[in-house]
Amino acid sequence: MPTKTYGRIMHPSFERVLDRDLKLIFTSNLVGSFGDGLYAYLLPYYMKENLKANSVEIGILYALTSLTAAVTLLLAGAIADKYDRKKIMIAGWLVWVPAPMIFSIAKNWIQMLPGMILWGFWLGGPTTTAYIVTSADKNRLTLTFTIISSSWSLGYIFSPAIGGYLAGKVGMEAVFYASFILYALAGSILAFMSSQHASTSQQKTSTCPSTKELLKNRKLIRMSAFFASIMFVIMMFRPLVPQFLADAYYYGDFEIGVLGSIAFFGSAVLGTILGRVGDKWGKEYALAASMASCSTSLIMMLLTGNLYVLMAAFFLAGASYITWPLMSAIIGPQAPEPIRARWISIPQTISMFASTIAPYVGGV
Template structure:
C-alpha cells in the first residue's frame, strides 16, 4: 500500500468518527421523518432542500479554500454539525428538522477545503488510491454504526440515538486540531473564479457527465429505507444491519478500486461501478429477502466509490493555484444534480415503490456502458483524464 502522510491519516480518523456519528441515524432517518408526519413527497422535498443548501455552499467554500488556511475552514465546517443531533432530537414535526438540515448541509462548504487539502498531500501517481482510501473511512464508520443505530432506536428510541451522535461529532471536530496548516498557493495572476471561461472545456464536459452520474446515484438514496420497510417488510434493526453490510463492502473494496483506477483509468472503473450498481438494484427488486439483500448491499457498498473516483479525476485536471474553486464548481454542479434526485424519487415512489429503482437501473446502465466503452489516449491514461 502506498505510504500516506500523517495529515491524511488524521483526516481518515476524523471522517471515521464523523461517519460513526452520521451512521447511527442516517439509515433510520427517513423512518423518523415519516414518523414526524412527512409524506413520501415531503420526504423527497426535504432531501432536495437539504441538497440545495449544500450545493449553494460550494461557491463560498471554493472561494475561501483558495484564500484562507484550509484546516481552519474544515474546523468551522465540522463544528457546525455538533448541534445538529440536538435539533433532530427535540423536533416534534418534520418541519422542525429544517434548521438542523440547514446547519449540516451548509457545513458542506468545507468540502472544497478538505478536497484541496487532500490533493495538496497526494502523490500524483497514487491520486485515485489516496482519495478512495481516505474516503473509505466513511464506509469503515458505517460498518457498525447503522446496526448500532438500529439497536439503539429500538432500545432507547430514535431521539435517544441522536445524543450518541452528538458526542461523536464533537470528537471528530476535535481530531482536526492535530492537522498541520495548509495554505493556498500564492497567485501571480488573478485566480480562477466563478466565470466559466476561466476553466478549460474538458473540465466542464467532465463536470456535466459526473453531474448526471451523481443524479443517478442519489435517486434511490432517500427511499431505500421506506422500500425495505414497505416492500421487504424489514424492521429498523435489519435495515441497519444491511447498512453495515454495505459499509463492509465499501471499506474492503474501495481501496482496491482506487488502485485499479490508477492502473487502468478512473473513468473505466467508474463505468464498471455504475453497471454493478445497476445489477444490485435489479436483484433487490426481484429478490427482496434479507439474505439476498445482504449480498446485494455488500456488493453495492464495495462499488460505491463513485464520488471518490470522480473527485480524483477532477483533481488531476485542476490548476493547483485555483484547486479550491475548481472543486467548488464541481461540487456545485454535482450537488445541483443531486438536489433534483430526492424530489424526483419521492414523486416516483408515490406512483409505485419500484419506480425510483427502475429509473436508477436504466440510467446507471447507460452511463456505465458509455464510460467503459470510452477510449482514452495513452498519455491521458496516466492522469486518468478521458478524451471527450
C-alpha cells in the same frame, strides 16, 4: 474474503498511502460518520412518529438540507483558496455540532428547520478534495481518495444499528447527545493537522480564470455534466431500494438494515480495490468498473429476492458510494493549485443539484 487477503488489501495501503495528515482526516471522518450514522437512518422515522410530520413536511426538510449542501459547496470552494484549508475543514464539522442538539429540543417539524440547514452545510467537500490532492502521493491519488472515502462507509456499518438500540433503550435524546459529542471530536481531531494554503503568488493568480470564466470552460462543464449524470442515475435508484425491498420481497427493517451495512462494507473493500485499479491502469477504468458493479447489483436485485443473492448484490452496490471520491481523483489534479478548491466546487455543486432532483424523478 479470507482474513489474510483482506489484511493485504487494507492494512498496507493505509500505512503506505496515507501520511500523518491524511490519517487524521481518515480518523476524523470515521468518528464523525459514526456519530452521523447514529441518527441519520432514524431521523425520518423520528420526524414522523415523534414530531407528527407528514411526508410532505419531511420532504421539505430534506430538500432544504440538499439545497444548502449544493450552495455551500460553491462557498467552500471560494474560501478554501483564500484561507487555511485546515481551519475550513474544522469549521465544516463544527457547524454540524449544534444540529443534533436542535433536533433533540424540537417539538415540531418547523423547529427542525435550523438544524436541517446546519446539517446541510458541506464546507468540507471541495476543501478536503483540494487538501488531499495537494498532500497525497500523485502516483497513489486514486487509492488515497478511495481509502479516505472508506472511512465514511466504515463509520456507517454499525452505527445505525447502535443508534436504533440506544433509541429503544434510553431514547432519541441520548442518541442526539452522542452525535453532538462525536461531531465535536471529529473537528477536534483535525486541529492536529498541518495547515495548508493555496499557492497564491502574484504570477500564478494573475493567469487564473475567475469563477465566471470557469463556468465558460467547456472542458470543466463537460466533466461536470458527465459526473452529474452519473450521480443522477445513482441517486435515482439508491434512496428507493429499501422501500423496494419492503414492497417487492416483504423484508422488514432488520433485514434491510443488515443489507445496508453490507453495502457500506462493500464500499470500503471495493474502494480500496478500485483505488489500486485507478492508479495502475487509469482512473477511467476504476470509474467504469464501479458503474458496472452498480449495474450488476441492480440486475441481481430485480431478478430475485433470495437473501443470499441480495447480500452479494448489496456488496456490489457499495460501489455506488465510490463514485464521488473517483470524481475527486479525476477532477482534482486537473485544477490549477491557486484555484483548486473553486475549480472542484463547480462539478461537485452541479452533481449535488442533480442528486437532489434524482430521487423525485425515480419515485415518479
